[in-house]
Amino acid sequence: MKYPTYLNALRAFEASARHQSFSGAAAELNVTPAAVGQQVRVLEAWLGIELFVRATSGTTRLMPTEAARAALPDIRAGFDRLNMGLTRLKDATQSGVLTVTVSPAFAAKWLLPRIERFQHACPDTDVRLDTNQRPLDFLVDGVDVGVRYGAGNWPGLTAVRLMDEEIYPVCSPVLAARLPTLSSPGDLSGYTLLHDLTLEQNTGFPTWRTWLDTAGFPQIPAEHGLRINNSAAVLQAAIDSQGVALGRSVMVRDDLATGRLVRPFGSLTCPIDLAYYVVYRPECAAKPRISAFRDWLLQEAACQ
Template identity: 60%
Template sequence: MTSPNHLNALRAFEASARHKSFAAAAEELHVTPAAVGQLVRGLEEWLGDSLFHRANSGKTRLVPTELAEQALPDIRAGFEKLSLGVERLKDGTRRSVLTVTVSPAFAAKWLLPRLHRFQAAWPDIDVHLDTNHKPVDFSRERVDIEVRYGPGKWKGVVAQELMHEAVYPVCSPQLLRDPHRLQSPAALLDETLIHDLSMEGYDGFPSWDGWFRKAGLTDADSSRGLQINNSAAVLQAAIDGQGIALARGVMVHDDIVSGRLIRLFDEVMCASSLAYYVIHRPEVTHVAKVQAFREWLLEEAGLSCRIPSTSAS
């Protein structure tokens, strides 16, 4: 039987092997490098064999032995099962905490306006919402579920498609008080264009240049305008009448339904090759709180999947 001390030593060994460093493992485990080294050496003494080749090249870099490399997948799988067992114990209590990570813009424009319906349906689940631009590292972070935007191909996780979206221009109704304004796609070149810089790192996401090409304006210079690095702030600038935004359909859905924004030129269709996905570790697929939130997200996405057609063109 493995003692608690051996479990601590195995954690120290796994983290050291992953980071190739006692110091980095110590930072993750919130102990000193000396403590990590002592745990690993104790484990080696108990096993009667070395787990690392120590290679010095200016600083100590740990290289797992062949025996260690063979054992690591089973050790990591064992820790994942232990984590799952703890989660199931938590689910058996009266209340359960569900940690969800989404981008700040997705939280503001889509999730938060709907979250009260989940809380009403599942009052015994407390949602801990973490807004973050960085993708979750499920091997290290205590996150149950993530909504991630991208191509849908990520290793080591379950990814279920939530929503696709189109991209199209929107503006405040106040910009359309002049009936002769914005009568054609070319007229947008005389307006302030609002650029969403937060999407620059996503291959396949349409830009203003791409939208104008779709509209048949291949020589249009759309580089100037207001540049903002948050999708929610892009839409707020458009609501305030500061220009024309190239909006993400999922983000802008509620603003169009409410009349805060008007969609322009329905006939110019510009679809994103990316989509929103529900992401979680494979071992929590059947955990009750994860199932409940995943199914609720899919239901809500189905209710808002239609592109509002309120074009002023």
Template identity: 60%
Template sequence: MNRKSPVYLNALRAFEASARHGSFAGAAEELSVTAAAVGQMVRGLEDWLGLPLFHRSTTGKARLTMTEAAERALPDIRAGLDQLAIGLERLRESATSGILNVTVSPAFAAKWLLPRIDRFQARCPETDIRLETSLRLVDYKAHGIDIGVRYGDGTWPDLIAGKLMDEEVFPVCSPSFSENGRLDVPADLTRQTLIHDLSVDPAIGFVTWDLWLRAAGVFDTQPHRGMRIDNSAAVLQAAIEGRGVALARSILAHDDLVAGRLQRLFPEVAVPSKLAYYVVYRAQYASLPKLQAFRDWLLEEAGAARP
């Protein structure tokens, strides 16, 4: 491109996002502008190029369809935007070299990461962690995330995912609750207050009470009564306080079990989870030293923390 030509950077971003979402509305949500603004930027780019980028429908809310020329150009435009993002990241590294943007779930932060983070900071004192906790699958590009830990099956588009830890699911309660209640066989659980974890959708393979009980040979029961909590750390805290029996995720419960705040019930029943924890980051940032240092530290800690 001629250096004197106008640089339609925002318009290129609007075009790429519109092509990916198939609509100006989807692009607008990602870019935090209005759909009209996205449409105006794309039209401005089309006027400058002298050719259309999308076939526009005059009826309904049909998805945008790219023209043949736009389809040919999109891979190069996308690659260029990615390279630009890397260049800007390098500049940001120069200005804020000590900041690492990390995303994890609230429960993973509370029960696993924060109790260990001092060891990373002692190893890499020049790096400051900026932690975002959310149950949502955060858009790394839109939120400027460098690296994170996600719980799932390891498949997330446009992200590299390396397994951090496998997990097992089992019942836990406080030692005093165990002493006061009759918990000799798994079937005894049906007479107790069960604490349900609602933080993960069972549709993706999350182990629920009915699945665990069937694995333990307890059938013809509907274990749906009890306390329901949408935070795994709070589920464990409720069990620690003697509110009932929780179905624990082994990684999150590890420290409480070691400290004696929780007691595992029926260890002879092994129910591994189909889901696991993964270190997740964008491929174009894989070579950043601060990301590599944090990723390597996570893997070391995971090896040391496995029960």
């Protein structure tokens, strides 16, 4: 059997076993079920064994034989390695493009105001910024490097700690001046609290309850207010005097520096366990554009 035919037949066999039908495999491979069945029969004839138990009870499900089940993990691992090799070849043809994944809020509040410095330092690298909210598969989605917020453990990725964070209330200077009674955390019960729902399922993600308990005010209710599922929108609502937000230090640094936001309770703060990490596939650590972007991020963070 010629090499391309061999690969096509293996692909037809693996897909048929996974879908337990020729029709399911055909839909995935964009061919007809008859073509898939023919590829499987060619492979069986070449190997001299049957790969599927031919059902006699009327069921349409394909069941791999014992020999086929034993071979499938190695075949699937081989296809994964082939896909990785093709990805590396694709990377080589797009050597000037760096695909970076970050959250929309991190892009708006931290990365975009600084990205021009990276472009000046590495003018031959074109940055493609992906702010998709869902977690991306770096290999499947063609992502080079990213910044993630969490505990630092993402399977299959190297994570380099970038920035720690603390939380504290912030509001607009207009709100602080208009309502001078906002002088103690105890006063918060009379104000609209702005809640960030972006990572509410993430264990350890800071909430108003977290901050009030740490600040020594467990009796103050923390459930009232406005809930928003975008961190940047939460801060914009605070800038627009719609309420008091629980600011994350990395996100609010520039807004505090420019006076768009103020800290009504001074230095009263709360450290948290979550942090920002630079993440990338370990086999890509030595790629020049990835290492350059990682080192630039670390340098920028160190200057804060």
